[in-house]
Amino acid sequence: MSSMLERLPGWPDLFGWVETGLPGAHVAPGLHGIRIEEHLGDGTYVVRAELxxxxxxxxxxxxxxxxxxxxxxxxxxxxxxxxxxxxxxGTLARAVRLPAGAKGDEAAAEYKDGVLTITVPVPEARTGTRAIPVRHA
Known part of the structure; x- marks a missing residue:
C-alpha cells in the first residue's frame, strides 16, 4: 500500500524501516518503531500514533x-x-516528512485512549494554470 501523501523523489519513509527493518541491517537494541496512520485532507495533515x-x-x-x-x-x-x-x-521512535507547505510551527497534539494524534495545517494547493505573457523588448 502506498502513501496518499506526496513524497519528494528519493525520500521514502526512511524511518519506517525502524519498524520493519532494513534488509541487511539491525535496529539498535532498545529502539522500536511506532505504528502510525497518516492522512491529508481539508487543509490538515494528521498523524495518529499507537502509544x-x-x-x-x-x-x-x-x-x-x-x-x-x-x-x-x-x-x-x-x-x-x-x-x-x-x-x-524502551525508546520508541518514528519520523515522517511533512507534505510541501505544511506549517510545522502550528502543529498540535492530543493524546486519548493510547493514541497520539498530531495535526499540522497545510494550505490548500492552488489549482489551475496561470499563463505568463511574454513581453517583446
Whole structure:
C-alpha cells in the first residue's frame, strides 16, 4: 500500500524501516518503531500514533525540524513477575516528512485512549494554470 501523501523523489519513509527493518541491517537494541496512520485532507495533515502505556506529559517528545516531524516516546517496563511478554519497552521512535507547505510551527497534539494524534495545517494547493505573457523588448 502506498502513501496518499506526496513524497519528494528519493525520500521514502526512511524511518519506517525502524519498524520493519532494513534488509541487511539491525535496529539498535532498545529502539522500536511506532505504528502510525497518516492522512491529508481539508487543509490538515494528521498523524495518529499507537502509544499505549506512556505518559504523554513526561514520556513523549514531538519535534519539527526542516519539514521532518519526529516522534519519540519512552515506555518503561513494570517490575512485576511475568512469564512471557510481547510488549515493547524502551525508546520508541518514528519520523515522517511533512507534505510541501505544511506549517510545522502550528502543529498540535492530543493524546486519548493510547493514541497520539498530531495535526499540522497545510494550505490548500492552488489549482489551475496561470499563463505568463511574454513581453517583446
Amino acid at each position: 499505549p502505556g506512556v505518559d504523554p506529559d513526561k514520556d513523549v517528545e514531538i519535534t519539527v525540524d526542516d519539514g521532518l516531524l519526529t516522534l519519540r516516546a519512552e515506555r518503561t517496563e513494570q517490575t512485576t513477575e511475568k512469564h512471557r511478554t510481547e510488549f515493547r519497552y
